[in-house]
Amino acid sequence: MKLAIWSVTRGAGRLAKLYGDTLKARIYTLKKFNIEDTIQMENFTETLEKEFNNYDGHIFIMATGIVVRKISTLIKSKDIDPAVVVIDEGAHFVISLLSGHLGGANELAEIIGEKLNLLPIITTSSDVTGKIAVDTLSQKLNGELESLEKAKNVTSLIVDGKGVDIKLPKNVDFDKKGDVEGVIIVSNRENIESVRIYPKNLVLGIGCKRGTSEEHILTGIEMAMKKHNLSIKSIKKIATVDVKADEVGLIDAAKTLGKDLIIISREDIKKVENQFEGSQFVKKQIGVTCVSEPCALLASSGNGKFLEKKYIYDGMTISIYEEKIYE
Incomplete structure (x- = not known):
C-alpha cells in the first residue's frame, strides 16, 4: 500500500518524520519548518490536490475538520477513493475517515494503531457490530462489486440482523458444490436484496x-x-x-x-x-x-x-x- 503522511504544524511534522520509517510512507511537511528528510511543501492545498490520487492511503496528522474540508472536492466514489485516516497531534488516536472498506482505511487504522500504540477509531456500523459488510467481503476476495447501491442494501440487511445467504464458486468451499450459472432463491419474501461480486x-x-x-x-x-x-x-x-x-x-x-x-x-x-x-x-x-x-x-x-x-x-x-x- 503506497502511503503518504501529511502535516501542517511543526509538532505534527516531527511526528510524521518519526512515523514515516515505521509505516514506510512518504512524509509531507511545510517548507517553513525546514524538517529534514521530508517533502517540504510551499502550499499544502495545492500539493494535496496534485498528489491525492497517487497514493493508496493518506495519513493526516491534524484535526479531522481540516481534513474534511481539504479532501471534500477531491473525493469521487467509495470504490475508487484512497483510504484516509487521521491521527491527532497528541498521538492518542488513529481515525478511519474515508474508504473504510474498499479503500482499506479501517484495516490501515488497525495496523497503524498496533504499530504506533494508538487507539484505532472505527465507526462503520458493520465493523462495530462485528458483522461483515459486502464491500469488505469484495475487498478480501480482491473482487469487483456489481453495484455499490446493491452492496449497501445487502449490508444494511446484515447489520439489521436479517437472513442473508452467500453463494460461492466451488473453489471457495463453504457449503455449495460446483460453479453456478443460475441461482434459485426459495423464499416467501416478496423483495430480496442481492448483490454480485466479480472475483x-x-x-x-x-x-x-x-x-x-x-x-x-x-x-x-x-x-x-x-x-x-x-x-x-x-x-x-x-x-x-x-x-x-x-x-x-x-x-x-x-x-x-x-x-x-x-x-x-x-x-x-x-x-x-x-x-x-x-x-x-x-x-x-x-x-x-x-x-x-x-x-x-x-x-x-x-x-x-x-x-x-x-x-x-x-x-x-x-x-x-x-x-x-x-x-
Missing part, C-alpha cells in the same frame, strides 16, 4: 502479430471470454512476452480495460514451455515455442487451472488461467 482471478496470456490494433485485441479478448461465459470484470491482469513489450495495440488494450500488462521474459518462458504444445515456427521467430500459455501461467499465482489453453483469433492467441480464490 479478479483470471490471468490472460496473449500473443499477437506485430501491429495488431487495440480494437482487434479487445475483440479477441471479448470473444475468448464469451466462449466460457466469463466476465471482463474478473480479469486480474494481462501478460505477454518481452518482445511484445512495445506492442502499442496490446498496451492500449490493457489501458482501456484498466489492467496491468505483465511482461514475461523469454528466459522464464523457456523454463516452462515444455509443459505446452509449441510451434517451431514461433521458436524461429522469437526463440520460444509458445507465448500465451506460459505467460498466463507465469503471471499467475500458479495455484489454479487453465480455462482456455489456446483460443485462436485472426493472428492472436489467448490463454485464460483461473486462480483459486480461496484456500
Whole structure:
C-alpha cells in the first residue's frame, strides 16, 4: 500500500518524520519548518490536490475538520477513493475517515494503531457490530462489486440482523458444490436484496502479430471470454512476452480495460514451455515455442487451472488461467 503522511504544524511534522520509517510512507511537511528528510511543501492545498490520487492511503496528522474540508472536492466514489485516516497531534488516536472498506482505511487504522500504540477509531456500523459488510467481503476476495447501491442494501440487511445467504464458486468451499450459472432463491419474501461480486482471478496470456490494433485485441479478448461465459470484470491482469513489450495495440488494450500488462521474459518462458504444445515456427521467430500459455501461467499465482489453453483469433492467441480464490 503506497502511503503518504501529511502535516501542517511543526509538532505534527516531527511526528510524521518519526512515523514515516515505521509505516514506510512518504512524509509531507511545510517548507517553513525546514524538517529534514521530508517533502517540504510551499502550499499544502495545492500539493494535496496534485498528489491525492497517487497514493493508496493518506495519513493526516491534524484535526479531522481540516481534513474534511481539504479532501471534500477531491473525493469521487467509495470504490475508487484512497483510504484516509487521521491521527491527532497528541498521538492518542488513529481515525478511519474515508474508504473504510474498499479503500482499506479501517484495516490501515488497525495496523497503524498496533504499530504506533494508538487507539484505532472505527465507526462503520458493520465493523462495530462485528458483522461483515459486502464491500469488505469484495475487498478480501480482491473482487469487483456489481453495484455499490446493491452492496449497501445487502449490508444494511446484515447489520439489521436479517437472513442473508452467500453463494460461492466451488473453489471457495463453504457449503455449495460446483460453479453456478443460475441461482434459485426459495423464499416467501416478496423483495430480496442481492448483490454480485466479480472475483479478479483470471490471468490472460496473449500473443499477437506485430501491429495488431487495440480494437482487434479487445475483440479477441471479448470473444475468448464469451466462449466460457466469463466476465471482463474478473480479469486480474494481462501478460505477454518481452518482445511484445512495445506492442502499442496490446498496451492500449490493457489501458482501456484498466489492467496491468505483465511482461514475461523469454528466459522464464523457456523454463516452462515444455509443459505446452509449441510451434517451431514461433521458436524461429522469437526463440520460444509458445507465448500465451506460459505467460498466463507465469503471471499467475500458479495455484489454479487453465480455462482456455489456446483460443485462436485472426493472428492472436489467448490463454485464460483461473486462480483459486480461496484456500
